[in-house]
Amino acid sequence: MTISRRRLLSGLAVTTGGLLLSACDKINALPSVRSALKSAEGLTMRSQRVIAGRDALAPEFTAADLSPVFRSNGTYQPAGSAYEAHRQAGFADWKLSIAGLVQRPLSLSMAQIRSMPARTQITRHDCVEGWSAIGQWTGVPLKLLLDMAGLRSSARYLIFRCADRYGAMPYYESIDLIDAFHPQTIMAWGLNGALLPVGNGAPIRLRVERQLGYKHAKYVEHIQAVDSLNEYGLGKGGYWEDHHDYAWYAGI
Amino acid sequence: MTTAEDPMSATPPPMERTADGGRCWVKRHRWPTRLWHWVNAVAMLVMLMSGLMIFNAHPRLYWGDYGANSDKAWLQIGSRGDKGLLVLGKERFETTGVLGLWTDAKGIERRRAFPGWATIPSSYSLADARLWHFFFAWILVGSAMFFFVASLLNGHFRTDLLPIRHELALRHIWADIVAHVRLRFPTGAAAKRYGILQKVAYLSVIALLLPLIILTGLTMSPAMNAAWPWLLDLFGGRQSARSVHFLCAAGLVLFFLVHIAMVVLAGPINEVRSMITGWYRLPEDKA
Numbered sequence: 346m347t348i349s350r351r352r353l354l355s356g357l358a359v360t361t362g363g364l365l366l367s368a369c370d371k372i373n374a375l376p377s378v379r380s381a382l383k384s385a386e387g388l389t390m391r392s393q394r395v396i397a398g399r400d401a402l403a404p405e406f407t408a409a410d411l412s413p414v415f416r417s418n419g420t421y422q423p424a425g426s427a428y429e430a431h432r433q434a435g436f437a438d439w440k441l442s443i444a445g446l447v448q449r450p451l452s453l454s455m456a457q458i459r460s461m462p463a464r465t466q467i468t469r470h471d472c473v474e475g476w477s478a479i480g481q482w483t484g485v486p487l488k489l490l491l492d493m494a495g496l497r498s499s500a501r502y503l504i505f506r507c508a509d510r511y512g513a514m515p516y517y518e519s520i521d522l523i524d525a526f527h528p529q530t531i532m533a534w535g536l537n538g539a540l541l542p543v544g545n546g547a548p549i550r551l552r553v554e555r556q557l558g559y560k561h562a563k564y565v566e567h568i569q570a571v572d573s574l575n576e577y578g579l580g581k582g583g584y585w586e587d588h589h590d591y592a593w594y595a596g597i
Numbered sequence: 598m599t600t601a602e603d604p605m606s607a608t609p610p611p612m613e614r615t616a617d618g619g620r621c622w623v624k625r626h627r628w629p630t631r632l633w634h635w636v637n638a639v640a641m642l643v644m645l646m647s648g649l650m651i652f653n654a655h656p657r658l659y660w661g662d663y664g665a666n667s668d669k670a671w672l673q674i675g676s677r678g679d680k681g682l683l684v685l686g687k688e689r690f691e692t693t694g695v696l697g698l699w700t701d702a703k704g705i706e707r708r709r710a711f712p713g714w715a716t717i718p719s720s721y722s723l724a725d726a727r728l729w730h731f732f733f734a735w736i737l738v739g740s741a742m743f744f745f746v747a748s749l750l751n752g753h754f755r756t757d758l759l760p761i762r763h764e765l766a767l768r769h770i771w772a773d774i775v776a777h778v779r780l781r782f783p784t785g786a787a788a789k790r791y792g793i794l795q796k797v798a799y800l801s802v803i804a805l806l807l808p809l810i811i812l813t814g815l816t817m818s819p820a821m822n823a824a825w826p827w828l829l830d831l832f833g834g835r836q837s838a839r840s841v842h843f844l845c846a847a848g849l850v851l852f853f854l855v856h857i858a859m860v861v862l863a864g865p866i867n868e869v870r871s872m873i874t875g876w877y878r879l880p881e882d883k884a
Binding site: 382383385388397398402406414471479585591592 | 667734823
Protein backbone atom coordinates (compact mmCIF):
# COMPACT_ATOMS: atom_id res chain seq x y z
CA MET A 346 0.00 0.00 0.00
CA THR A 347 1.49 3.26 -1.04
CA ILE A 348 -1.35 5.63 -0.24
CA SER A 349 -0.47 7.40 2.97
CA ARG A 350 -3.17 8.35 5.40
CA ARG A 351 -2.41 12.01 4.85
CA ARG A 352 -2.90 11.66 1.10
CA LEU A 353 -6.07 9.70 1.59
CA LEU A 354 -7.48 12.30 3.97
CA SER A 355 -6.53 15.24 1.79
CA GLY A 356 -7.93 13.41 -1.23
CA LEU A 357 -11.18 12.86 0.64
CA ALA A 358 -11.29 16.50 1.70
CA VAL A 359 -10.77 17.72 -1.85
CA THR A 360 -13.39 15.32 -3.24
CA THR A 361 -15.96 16.23 -0.59
CA GLY A 362 -15.22 19.91 -1.06
CA GLY A 363 -15.56 19.55 -4.82
CA LEU A 364 -18.89 17.73 -4.47
CA LEU A 365 -20.21 20.35 -2.07
CA LEU A 366 -19.11 23.14 -4.40
CA SER A 367 -20.70 21.63 -7.46
CA ALA A 368 -23.85 20.97 -5.42
CA CYS A 369 -23.89 24.64 -4.38
CA ASP A 370 -23.43 25.76 -7.97
CA LYS A 371 -26.20 23.45 -9.15
CA ILE A 372 -28.54 24.90 -6.54
CA ASN A 373 -27.49 28.39 -7.65
CA ALA A 374 -28.45 27.54 -11.24
CA LEU A 375 -31.95 26.17 -10.45
CA PRO A 376 -34.62 28.51 -11.91
CA SER A 377 -36.91 27.95 -8.92
CA VAL A 378 -34.14 28.89 -6.49
CA ARG A 379 -33.25 31.97 -8.51
CA SER A 380 -36.82 33.19 -8.64
CA ALA A 381 -37.15 32.62 -4.88
CA LEU A 382 -33.95 34.59 -4.26
CA LYS A 383 -35.18 37.38 -6.54
CA SER A 384 -38.39 37.70 -4.56
CA ALA A 385 -36.37 39.57 -1.92
CA GLU A 386 -35.82 42.45 -4.37
CA GLY A 387 -39.49 43.49 -4.23
CA LEU A 388 -39.49 43.31 -0.44
CA THR A 389 -36.32 45.41 -0.28
CA MET A 390 -37.72 48.01 -2.69
CA ARG A 391 -41.05 48.35 -0.90
CA SER A 392 -39.35 48.58 2.50
CA GLN A 393 -36.87 51.21 1.37
CA ARG A 394 -39.60 53.22 -0.35
CA VAL A 395 -41.67 53.15 2.85
CA ILE A 396 -38.71 54.16 5.03
CA ALA A 397 -37.31 56.83 2.70
CA GLY A 398 -40.56 58.15 1.26
CA ARG A 399 -40.71 59.81 -2.15
CA ASP A 400 -38.58 62.82 -1.52
CA ALA A 401 -35.87 61.95 1.04
CA LEU A 402 -32.70 63.45 -0.39
CA ALA A 403 -29.43 61.63 -0.94
CA PRO A 404 -26.71 63.20 1.24
CA GLU A 405 -24.97 66.13 -0.41
CA PHE A 406 -21.34 66.99 0.28
CA THR A 407 -19.09 70.04 0.00
CA ALA A 408 -16.28 70.83 -2.43
CA ALA A 409 -13.81 69.71 0.26
CA ASP A 410 -15.23 66.17 0.06
CA LEU A 411 -14.71 65.67 -3.71
CA SER A 412 -12.82 62.57 -4.84
CA PRO A 413 -9.45 63.65 -6.28
CA VAL A 414 -10.11 61.42 -9.28
CA PHE A 415 -13.65 60.49 -10.34
CA ARG A 416 -13.38 56.94 -11.60
CA SER A 417 -14.90 56.07 -14.95
CA ASN A 418 -16.41 52.61 -15.30
CA GLY A 419 -18.34 50.49 -17.80
CA THR A 420 -18.03 52.14 -21.20
CA TYR A 421 -15.13 54.62 -21.26
CA GLN A 422 -15.42 55.45 -24.92
CA PRO A 423 -18.46 54.51 -26.99
CA ALA A 424 -17.46 52.73 -30.20
CA GLY A 425 -18.56 53.76 -33.65
CA SER A 426 -18.08 56.61 -36.06
CA ALA A 427 -21.38 58.33 -35.22
CA TYR A 428 -20.37 58.97 -31.61
CA GLU A 429 -16.84 59.91 -32.65
CA ALA A 430 -18.25 62.50 -35.09
CA HIS A 431 -20.39 63.96 -32.28
CA ARG A 432 -17.38 64.08 -29.97
CA GLN A 433 -15.26 65.90 -32.56
CA ALA A 434 -18.08 68.39 -33.14
CA GLY A 435 -18.29 69.07 -29.39
CA PHE A 436 -21.74 67.40 -29.37
CA ALA A 437 -23.19 70.46 -31.16
CA ASP A 438 -25.64 68.24 -33.07
CA TRP A 439 -26.40 65.79 -30.24
CA LYS A 440 -30.13 65.51 -29.63
CA LEU A 441 -31.91 64.26 -26.56
CA SER A 442 -35.37 63.09 -27.48
CA ILE A 443 -38.29 62.55 -25.13
CA ALA A 444 -41.01 60.44 -26.66
CA GLY A 445 -43.41 57.60 -26.03
CA LEU A 446 -46.36 58.25 -23.71
CA VAL A 447 -46.02 62.03 -23.76
CA GLN A 448 -48.29 64.75 -25.10
CA ARG A 449 -45.52 66.80 -26.78
CA PRO A 450 -42.54 64.73 -27.97
CA LEU A 451 -39.33 66.74 -27.71
CA SER A 452 -35.95 66.76 -29.35
CA LEU A 453 -33.54 69.07 -27.59
CA SER A 454 -30.03 70.14 -28.52
CA MET A 455 -27.31 70.33 -25.89
CA ALA A 456 -27.35 74.13 -26.20
CA GLN A 457 -31.07 74.17 -25.39
CA ILE A 458 -30.59 71.81 -22.46
CA ARG A 459 -27.69 73.81 -21.02
CA SER A 460 -29.73 76.99 -21.21
CA MET A 461 -32.47 75.51 -19.03
CA PRO A 462 -32.53 76.00 -15.26
CA ALA A 463 -29.83 73.76 -13.77
CA ARG A 464 -29.31 72.04 -10.46
CA THR A 465 -25.79 71.50 -9.10
CA GLN A 466 -25.28 68.84 -6.46
CA ILE A 467 -22.24 67.20 -4.86
CA THR A 468 -23.19 63.59 -4.33
CA ARG A 469 -21.59 60.22 -3.83
CA HIS A 470 -21.66 57.73 -6.68
CA ASP A 471 -21.79 54.12 -5.44
CA CYS A 472 -20.80 51.38 -7.80
CA VAL A 473 -22.44 47.97 -7.40
CA GLU A 474 -18.88 46.62 -7.12
CA GLY A 475 -18.35 48.46 -3.85
CA TRP A 476 -16.35 51.60 -4.60
CA SER A 477 -17.59 55.17 -4.19
CA ALA A 478 -16.59 58.52 -5.69
CA ILE A 479 -17.86 61.99 -4.83
CA GLY A 480 -18.46 64.40 -7.69
CA GLN A 481 -20.23 67.66 -8.42
CA TRP A 482 -22.95 67.21 -11.02
CA THR A 483 -24.72 69.95 -12.96
CA GLY A 484 -27.78 69.29 -15.05
CA VAL A 485 -31.39 69.95 -15.77
CA PRO A 486 -33.90 68.41 -13.36
CA LEU A 487 -35.64 65.58 -15.18
CA LYS A 488 -38.94 66.90 -13.82
CA LEU A 489 -38.58 70.05 -15.96
CA LEU A 490 -38.11 67.99 -19.12
CA LEU A 491 -41.05 65.76 -18.25
CA ASP A 492 -43.26 68.76 -17.53
CA MET A 493 -42.31 70.23 -20.93
CA ALA A 494 -43.17 66.98 -22.68
CA GLY A 495 -46.31 66.36 -20.63
CA LEU A 496 -46.43 62.75 -19.44
CA ARG A 497 -49.60 60.88 -20.29
CA SER A 498 -51.41 59.33 -17.35
CA SER A 499 -50.65 55.82 -18.62
CA ALA A 500 -46.86 56.37 -18.33
CA ARG A 501 -45.28 54.38 -15.49
CA TYR A 502 -41.58 54.11 -16.38
CA LEU A 503 -38.92 56.00 -18.27
CA ILE A 504 -36.49 54.10 -20.46
CA PHE A 505 -33.11 55.70 -21.16
CA ARG A 506 -31.55 54.55 -24.41
CA CYS A 507 -27.83 55.15 -24.73
CA ALA A 508 -25.33 55.61 -27.53
CA ASP A 509 -22.95 52.98 -26.18
CA ARG A 510 -23.04 49.25 -26.61
CA TYR A 511 -21.89 46.99 -23.83
CA GLY A 512 -20.58 43.77 -25.22
CA ALA A 513 -22.74 43.50 -28.34
CA MET A 514 -25.90 44.93 -26.79
CA PRO A 515 -27.07 48.55 -26.64
CA TYR A 516 -26.98 49.93 -23.11
CA TYR A 517 -30.25 51.07 -21.64
CA GLU A 518 -31.73 51.63 -18.21
CA SER A 519 -35.08 52.50 -16.68
CA ILE A 520 -36.58 54.10 -13.58
CA ASP A 521 -40.09 54.58 -12.29
CA LEU A 522 -41.86 57.91 -11.84
CA ILE A 523 -41.05 58.21 -8.13
CA ASP A 524 -37.37 58.45 -8.99
CA ALA A 525 -38.05 60.37 -12.21
CA PHE A 526 -39.69 63.26 -10.32
CA HIS A 527 -37.27 63.18 -7.36
CA PRO A 528 -35.69 66.64 -6.89
CA GLN A 529 -32.14 65.27 -7.23
CA THR A 530 -32.83 63.31 -10.41
CA ILE A 531 -31.14 65.33 -13.16
CA MET A 532 -29.90 64.90 -16.70
CA ALA A 533 -26.33 65.92 -15.98
CA TRP A 534 -24.12 67.66 -18.55
CA GLY A 535 -21.40 68.90 -16.15
CA LEU A 536 -19.00 67.19 -13.73
CA ASN A 537 -16.81 69.08 -11.25
CA GLY A 538 -17.37 72.44 -12.95
CA ALA A 539 -16.49 71.27 -16.48
CA LEU A 540 -18.52 69.73 -19.28
CA LEU A 541 -19.11 66.02 -18.76
CA PRO A 542 -16.05 64.03 -19.90
CA VAL A 543 -16.46 61.17 -22.38
CA GLY A 544 -15.51 58.59 -19.73
CA ASN A 545 -18.38 59.75 -17.53
CA GLY A 546 -21.08 59.85 -20.20
CA ALA A 547 -20.66 62.92 -22.44
CA PRO A 548 -22.61 64.83 -23.39
CA ILE A 549 -25.45 63.89 -21.02
CA ARG A 550 -26.23 61.23 -18.45
CA LEU A 551 -28.83 60.35 -15.86
CA ARG A 552 -28.21 60.94 -12.15
CA VAL A 553 -30.60 58.97 -9.93
CA GLU A 554 -28.90 59.52 -6.62
CA ARG A 555 -30.63 56.97 -4.40
CA GLN A 556 -29.59 54.02 -6.56
CA LEU A 557 -26.34 52.29 -7.56
CA GLY A 558 -24.14 53.38 -10.46
CA TYR A 559 -25.39 51.06 -13.19
CA LYS A 560 -28.79 52.80 -13.09
CA HIS A 561 -27.13 56.14 -14.03
CA ALA A 562 -27.31 55.71 -17.82
CA LYS A 563 -24.54 57.50 -19.74
CA TYR A 564 -24.51 58.88 -23.34
CA VAL A 565 -28.32 59.22 -23.28
CA GLU A 566 -30.00 59.87 -26.64
CA HIS A 567 -33.63 58.89 -26.07
CA ILE A 568 -35.94 59.00 -23.10
CA GLN A 569 -39.05 56.92 -23.71
CA ALA A 570 -42.09 57.06 -21.43
CA VAL A 571 -43.72 53.63 -21.28
CA ASP A 572 -46.40 51.78 -19.35
CA SER A 573 -44.39 48.57 -19.04
CA LEU A 574 -40.76 47.47 -19.31
CA ASN A 575 -41.65 44.34 -21.26
CA GLU A 576 -41.20 45.66 -24.77
CA TYR A 577 -37.61 46.79 -24.53
CA GLY A 578 -34.55 44.58 -24.60
CA LEU A 579 -35.38 41.36 -22.78
CA GLY A 580 -37.98 43.13 -20.69
CA LYS A 581 -36.18 43.46 -17.36
CA GLY A 582 -35.54 47.18 -17.64
CA GLY A 583 -31.85 47.44 -18.38
CA TYR A 584 -28.71 45.98 -19.89
CA TRP A 585 -27.41 44.49 -16.61
CA GLU A 586 -30.87 43.35 -15.57
CA ASP A 587 -31.43 41.61 -18.92
CA HIS A 588 -28.07 39.93 -19.33
CA HIS A 589 -26.62 39.49 -15.85
CA ASP A 590 -29.55 39.22 -13.42
CA TYR A 591 -28.77 42.46 -11.62
CA ALA A 592 -31.68 43.82 -9.63
CA TRP A 593 -33.85 46.40 -11.41
CA TYR A 594 -34.21 48.23 -8.08
CA ALA A 595 -30.67 49.12 -7.05
CA GLY A 596 -31.22 50.97 -3.76
CA ILE A 597 -28.79 48.65 -1.96
CA MET B 598 -36.78 23.83 33.21
CA THR B 599 -40.41 23.44 32.27
CA THR B 600 -41.17 21.56 29.11
CA ALA B 601 -44.93 21.78 28.88
CA GLU B 602 -44.99 24.91 26.70
CA ASP B 603 -42.12 23.73 24.57
CA PRO B 604 -43.36 22.57 21.17
CA MET B 605 -39.87 21.86 19.82
CA SER B 606 -38.80 19.62 22.65
CA ALA B 607 -38.17 15.97 21.98
CA THR B 608 -39.29 13.40 24.47
CA PRO B 609 -36.89 13.71 27.38
CA PRO B 610 -34.52 10.82 27.83
CA PRO B 611 -35.42 8.45 30.69
CA MET B 612 -32.85 9.85 33.09
CA GLU B 613 -34.53 13.27 33.16
CA ARG B 614 -33.50 15.17 36.23
CA THR B 615 -32.65 12.06 38.16
CA ALA B 616 -29.27 12.26 39.81
CA ASP B 617 -27.16 9.39 38.60
CA GLY B 618 -23.89 9.59 40.44
CA GLY B 619 -23.70 13.32 39.68
CA ARG B 620 -24.97 12.93 36.11
CA CYS B 621 -28.33 14.01 34.94
CA TRP B 622 -30.16 15.48 32.01
CA VAL B 623 -31.04 19.13 32.05
CA LYS B 624 -33.08 21.26 29.70
CA ARG B 625 -30.38 23.57 28.45
CA HIS B 626 -31.73 25.56 25.50
CA ARG B 627 -35.22 26.95 25.01
CA TRP B 628 -36.87 26.40 21.64
CA PRO B 629 -36.48 30.03 20.42
CA THR B 630 -32.75 29.82 21.10
CA ARG B 631 -32.42 26.51 19.22
CA LEU B 632 -34.55 27.61 16.28
CA TRP B 633 -32.65 30.88 15.94
CA HIS B 634 -29.28 29.18 16.36
CA TRP B 635 -29.72 26.94 13.33
CA VAL B 636 -31.52 29.43 11.10
CA ASN B 637 -28.86 31.99 11.95
CA ALA B 638 -26.05 29.49 11.35
CA VAL B 639 -27.29 28.83 7.80
CA ALA B 640 -27.97 32.51 7.11
CA MET B 641 -24.54 33.59 8.39
CA LEU B 642 -22.76 30.97 6.30
CA VAL B 643 -24.56 32.07 3.14
CA MET B 644 -24.03 35.75 4.01
CA LEU B 645 -20.32 35.15 4.59
CA MET B 646 -19.69 33.18 1.41
CA SER B 647 -21.76 35.46 -0.83
CA GLY B 648 -20.18 38.46 0.92
CA LEU B 649 -16.69 37.23 0.04
CA MET B 650 -17.81 37.06 -3.60
CA ILE B 651 -19.14 40.63 -3.39
CA PHE B 652 -15.77 41.68 -1.93
CA ASN B 653 -14.09 40.02 -4.93
CA ALA B 654 -15.78 42.58 -7.19
CA HIS B 655 -13.67 45.31 -5.61
CA PRO B 656 -11.07 43.76 -3.27
CA ARG B 657 -10.00 47.02 -1.64
CA LEU B 658 -11.13 48.67 1.61
CA TYR B 659 -11.02 52.36 2.50
CA TRP B 660 -11.83 54.76 5.33
CA GLY B 661 -14.11 57.75 4.83
CA ASP B 662 -16.93 58.66 2.46
CA TYR B 663 -15.36 57.73 -0.86
CA GLY B 664 -12.79 55.26 -2.12
CA ALA B 665 -11.99 53.91 -5.58
CA ASN B 666 -8.94 52.63 -7.39
CA SER B 667 -6.94 55.85 -7.32
CA ASP B 668 -7.60 56.36 -3.59
CA LYS B 669 -5.54 54.90 -0.76
CA ALA B 670 -6.80 51.51 0.42
CA TRP B 671 -5.94 50.23 3.91
CA LEU B 672 -6.49 46.65 2.83
CA GLN B 673 -6.11 45.16 -0.60
CA ILE B 674 -6.03 41.61 -1.95
CA GLY B 675 -4.60 41.06 -5.40
CA SER B 676 -1.80 39.54 -7.38
CA ARG B 677 1.45 40.58 -8.96
CA GLY B 678 3.24 38.29 -11.40
CA ASP B 679 3.04 34.77 -10.03
CA LYS B 680 2.23 35.83 -6.45
CA GLY B 681 -1.03 36.33 -4.59
CA LEU B 682 -0.73 39.29 -2.23
CA LEU B 683 -2.56 40.74 0.74
CA VAL B 684 -1.51 44.33 1.37
CA LEU B 685 -2.33 45.69 4.82
CA GLY B 686 -1.20 49.31 5.11
CA LYS B 687 2.47 49.13 4.18
CA GLU B 688 2.84 45.43 4.95
CA ARG B 689 2.70 42.83 2.17
CA PHE B 690 1.88 39.20 2.81
CA GLU B 691 2.29 36.52 0.19
CA THR B 692 -0.92 34.51 -0.08
CA THR B 693 -0.38 32.56 -3.30
CA GLY B 694 -2.78 29.62 -3.60
CA VAL B 695 -5.31 31.03 -1.14
CA LEU B 696 -5.88 34.75 -1.74
CA GLY B 697 -5.36 36.82 -4.88
CA LEU B 698 -3.99 34.01 -7.04
CA TRP B 699 -5.26 30.43 -6.81
CA THR B 700 -6.38 27.55 -9.00
CA ASP B 701 -10.05 26.58 -9.19
CA ALA B 702 -11.58 23.09 -9.01
CA LYS B 703 -10.84 22.59 -12.73
CA GLY B 704 -7.20 23.52 -12.25
CA ILE B 705 -7.52 26.91 -13.95
CA GLU B 706 -5.49 29.77 -12.49
CA ARG B 707 -7.69 32.59 -11.16
CA ARG B 708 -6.79 36.10 -10.12
CA ARG B 709 -9.53 36.94 -7.64
CA ALA B 710 -9.31 37.80 -3.94
CA PHE B 711 -11.17 34.94 -2.24
CA PRO B 712 -10.96 31.42 -3.73
CA GLY B 713 -13.89 29.52 -5.23
CA TRP B 714 -14.29 27.15 -2.28
CA ALA B 715 -15.03 30.12 -0.01
CA THR B 716 -17.57 31.96 -2.17
CA ILE B 717 -21.17 31.66 -3.38
CA PRO B 718 -21.24 31.00 -6.26
CA SER B 719 -17.84 29.36 -6.69
CA SER B 720 -17.05 31.12 -9.99
CA TYR B 721 -17.15 34.87 -10.28
CA SER B 722 -20.63 36.40 -10.34
CA LEU B 723 -21.34 39.61 -8.45
CA ALA B 724 -24.99 39.49 -9.55
CA ASP B 725 -25.59 35.98 -8.17
CA ALA B 726 -23.76 36.75 -4.93
CA ARG B 727 -25.99 39.78 -4.45
CA LEU B 728 -29.12 37.62 -4.98
CA TRP B 729 -28.01 35.27 -2.19
CA HIS B 730 -26.75 38.05 0.09
CA PHE B 731 -29.90 40.17 -0.01
CA PHE B 732 -32.29 37.23 0.28
CA PHE B 733 -30.53 35.81 3.33
CA ALA B 734 -30.12 39.29 4.80
CA TRP B 735 -33.89 39.27 5.36
CA ILE B 736 -33.69 35.86 7.02
CA LEU B 737 -30.78 36.97 9.19
CA VAL B 738 -32.51 40.16 10.30
CA GLY B 739 -35.90 38.51 10.75
CA SER B 740 -34.58 35.64 12.85
CA ALA B 741 -32.38 37.99 14.89
CA MET B 742 -35.39 40.19 15.72
CA PHE B 743 -37.40 37.12 16.69
CA PHE B 744 -34.55 35.92 18.93
CA PHE B 745 -34.12 39.35 20.55
CA VAL B 746 -37.78 39.67 21.44
CA ALA B 747 -38.05 36.05 22.61
CA SER B 748 -34.90 36.32 24.71
CA LEU B 749 -36.09 39.50 26.38
CA LEU B 750 -39.45 37.90 27.18
CA ASN B 751 -38.27 34.46 28.29
CA GLY B 752 -35.43 35.79 30.40
CA HIS B 753 -32.63 34.26 28.30
CA PHE B 754 -30.74 37.56 28.21
CA ARG B 755 -31.24 38.36 31.89
CA THR B 756 -30.73 34.97 33.48
CA ASP B 757 -28.35 33.19 31.10
CA LEU B 758 -26.30 35.77 29.23
CA LEU B 759 -25.92 38.86 31.39
CA PRO B 760 -22.80 38.51 33.57
CA ILE B 761 -23.47 38.77 37.30
CA ARG B 762 -21.33 41.09 39.37
CA HIS B 763 -18.91 38.58 40.87
CA GLU B 764 -18.26 37.04 37.45
CA LEU B 765 -16.78 40.32 36.29
CA ALA B 766 -14.06 40.26 38.96
CA LEU B 767 -10.67 39.98 37.28
CA ARG B 768 -9.81 36.98 39.44
CA HIS B 769 -12.89 35.12 38.29
CA ILE B 770 -12.20 35.92 34.63
CA TRP B 771 -8.60 34.86 35.00
CA ALA B 772 -9.63 31.58 36.62
CA ASP B 773 -11.94 30.86 33.68
CA ILE B 774 -9.17 31.63 31.20
CA VAL B 775 -6.80 29.26 33.01
CA ALA B 776 -9.48 26.56 33.08
CA HIS B 777 -10.02 26.94 29.33
CA VAL B 778 -6.29 26.79 28.60
CA ARG B 779 -6.08 23.55 30.60
CA LEU B 780 -9.20 22.32 28.78
CA ARG B 781 -10.94 21.78 32.11
CA PHE B 782 -14.63 22.34 31.59
CA PRO B 783 -17.22 22.66 34.35
CA THR B 784 -18.91 19.50 35.52
CA GLY B 785 -22.01 18.66 37.50
CA ALA B 786 -24.24 21.54 38.54
CA ALA B 787 -21.64 24.11 37.45
CA ALA B 788 -22.09 22.97 33.85
CA LYS B 789 -25.71 24.12 33.87
CA ARG B 790 -24.70 27.74 33.46
CA TYR B 791 -22.53 29.60 30.99
CA GLY B 792 -19.05 30.59 32.17
CA ILE B 793 -18.00 34.21 31.96
CA LEU B 794 -15.93 33.69 28.78
CA GLN B 795 -18.92 32.03 27.15
CA LYS B 796 -21.17 34.91 28.16
CA VAL B 797 -18.72 37.46 26.78
CA ALA B 798 -18.30 35.51 23.55
CA TYR B 799 -22.05 35.08 22.98
CA LEU B 800 -22.85 38.65 23.95
CA SER B 801 -20.15 40.02 21.66
CA VAL B 802 -21.87 38.26 18.76
CA ILE B 803 -25.47 38.96 19.74
CA ALA B 804 -25.16 42.46 21.12
CA LEU B 805 -22.19 43.82 19.17
CA LEU B 806 -21.18 42.06 15.93
CA LEU B 807 -24.66 41.21 14.63
CA PRO B 808 -26.16 44.70 15.18
CA LEU B 809 -22.99 46.29 13.77
CA ILE B 810 -22.89 44.14 10.67
CA ILE B 811 -26.59 44.79 9.97
CA LEU B 812 -26.25 48.56 10.47
CA THR B 813 -23.06 48.84 8.38
CA GLY B 814 -24.78 46.77 5.69
CA LEU B 815 -27.64 49.27 5.62
CA THR B 816 -25.16 52.17 5.62
CA MET B 817 -23.82 50.95 2.26
CA SER B 818 -27.26 51.38 0.70
CA PRO B 819 -27.69 54.71 -1.14
CA ALA B 820 -31.45 54.60 -0.52
CA MET B 821 -30.93 54.07 3.21
CA ASN B 822 -28.46 56.98 3.22
CA ALA B 823 -31.29 59.20 1.99
CA ALA B 824 -33.71 57.77 4.58
CA TRP B 825 -31.35 57.63 7.56
CA PRO B 826 -28.38 59.94 6.94
CA TRP B 827 -27.32 59.53 10.59
CA LEU B 828 -26.01 56.08 9.64
CA LEU B 829 -23.21 57.79 7.68
CA ASP B 830 -22.36 60.02 10.66
CA LEU B 831 -22.35 57.00 12.96
CA PHE B 832 -19.79 55.06 10.90
CA GLY B 833 -17.86 57.93 9.33
CA GLY B 834 -18.96 57.46 5.73
CA ARG B 835 -19.96 54.69 3.34
CA GLN B 836 -16.48 53.31 2.76
CA SER B 837 -15.79 53.23 6.51
CA ALA B 838 -19.04 51.32 6.95
CA ARG B 839 -17.91 48.88 4.26
CA SER B 840 -14.63 48.36 6.13
CA VAL B 841 -16.41 47.85 9.47
CA HIS B 842 -18.82 45.42 7.75
CA PHE B 843 -15.82 43.37 6.57
CA LEU B 844 -14.13 43.50 10.00
CA CYS B 845 -17.34 42.34 11.70
CA ALA B 846 -17.48 39.41 9.26
CA ALA B 847 -13.89 38.58 10.20
CA GLY B 848 -14.88 38.76 13.88
CA LEU B 849 -17.78 36.37 13.27
CA VAL B 850 -15.46 33.93 11.48
CA LEU B 851 -13.12 34.06 14.47
CA PHE B 852 -16.06 33.39 16.82
CA PHE B 853 -17.18 30.51 14.60
CA LEU B 854 -13.73 28.85 14.69
CA VAL B 855 -13.45 29.12 18.49
CA HIS B 856 -17.09 28.05 18.90
CA ILE B 857 -16.57 24.89 16.81
CA ALA B 858 -13.30 24.10 18.62
CA MET B 859 -15.00 24.42 22.02
CA VAL B 860 -17.93 22.24 20.93
CA VAL B 861 -15.51 19.55 19.77
CA LEU B 862 -13.46 19.75 22.97
CA ALA B 863 -16.48 19.82 25.30
CA GLY B 864 -18.13 16.77 23.71
CA PRO B 865 -19.64 17.38 20.29
CA ILE B 866 -22.51 14.87 20.52
CA ASN B 867 -23.82 16.16 23.83
CA GLU B 868 -23.39 19.80 22.74
CA VAL B 869 -25.00 19.46 19.31
CA ARG B 870 -27.81 17.32 20.73
CA SER B 871 -28.55 19.99 23.32
CA MET B 872 -28.86 22.60 20.57
CA ILE B 873 -31.24 20.33 18.63
CA THR B 874 -33.43 18.77 21.33
CA GLY B 875 -32.66 21.12 24.19
CA TRP B 876 -31.54 18.29 26.46
CA TYR B 877 -28.01 18.26 27.81
CA ARG B 878 -26.35 15.54 29.80
CA LEU B 879 -24.39 17.11 32.62
CA PRO B 880 -20.76 15.98 32.64
CA GLU B 881 -19.87 13.79 35.61
CA ASP B 882 -18.23 15.42 38.62
CA LYS B 883 -14.60 14.39 38.87
CA ALA B 884 -14.64 14.32 42.66
